[in-house]
Amino acid sequence: MSSIVYLVTGSNRPDGVGFNAVVALLAQSLLNHVIAAVRNPAGAEELQKIAQENERLTVVKMASDLESVKTAFNEVAGLPVVRENGIDGLLLNAGVTLSGEITASQIDTPTLLAELEGNTFGPMRVAQTFLPLLRLGKQKKIFYTSSVIGSTELAGEGAQPGGFTAYGLSKSAGNHFFKRLYNEIGKSESFTIVCYHPGYIATSMLKGGVKAGDRIGDVVFVTPEQGGKSAADNFIAGGHSGEFINEEGKNLPW
Template sequence: MKIILTGANRGLGIHLVKTALERGHTVLAGVRTIQEDSPINLLKKQYPDKVYTYFLDVTNEESVATAAKLAAEDVGSIDGIINNAGVLTERGKIIEELDFENVKFTMDVNVLGPMRVMKHFLPLLYKGKKKTIINISSEAGSIHNAYGGDFPYGISKAALNMFSVQLSRYVKEKDIAVHAVHPGWIKTDMGGENATGYPEESANGILDILEGKIEAKSELGFIDFKGQEMKI
């Protein structure tokens, strides 16, 4: 499979890249910075014919459009999209303390970002073979399990879940699967050291879903990385 992945240079993203490459896939890695010693470049040296890197800032539509144009020239079509780029701002703040510039930034990255990616990469996905879209969501976006904190993050992931349902209905006739996936609470920069899960396990589960090895059963497409239904 040829997979476009945003937020590919750190956290869950780099583990998804590594896992995909180990499984023989081609990865189109969207990153905001490309440095010689960055994790994605090290993998590119290890898999020179399987990794393409593009400057892709999901808050900058021009960069997304340019990346899509370059991807079309490089590979012609894609089979999977993983919208992984995300931020968690204002962690632990009560609503009376929120900095709304950070709130707006969170919505820009976590909601509008995937929308920009879909706007420009869907034409390439239409040309693919085994077509799947995965939006990396979170249990924090479950209205059923809502808690009184992490306001920007929870609201943004709830909105992403809604977008995933809308997108699923939009591409229904084109044989494209759409899933909003909760990767678990994992030990990354975002998840922190107290997290109970590991990104390697989540990456394997997400790739199993992408490949169709796990049959995800959810009417609204909100699942965990093992394919189990989550409550919207």
């Protein structure tokens, strides 16, 4: 049987969702070939160790700017496994958070633009650039790792912090783009396109020493391993196309 090829962005940090999603995808099936895109392959030591031991993992360099994305596309398109099969799915996990506790009345344009670059423009460029390879694949999946903080209806409510304004704006813009992309090619070309909130995960992106098991209101933070496996499971399961869902597969308000 031919390989199933997935491209995962933002997969360099062992305490991150992307890295652990890569590990989970490799473990789910011997047919899965995973291409892990990172800004600095030389610095992704744990990922490189896995690649040395497992030929079903390929590590490529990719930042968020268009030139870097196009260079990565050419490298990926030249891989034998991709020439034969195309790409079956994109798990767009790369992202940044810089705004911390900055509120709406305090946010500045440079911070907002920086978060839009990492959380909106970067994933948008990757999806647009890699569409030709996705069209050759069997599954045609695009999962955009969003956040409930990007929900306009839920903005600042419940367990959501009052800050993270730029982060929420950038994820909301990303949701809008991928919903539009679904409207364009979802049904007409049989693409599964999902905006995905991975849950509350204790990663190094969070400040203040939040640990797995910590609780804020009704929310319990989970480990990066749990978050990565949930992301991989939802990615593999598909369904929910054109929707905004959480780690339990439940719909979230836009």
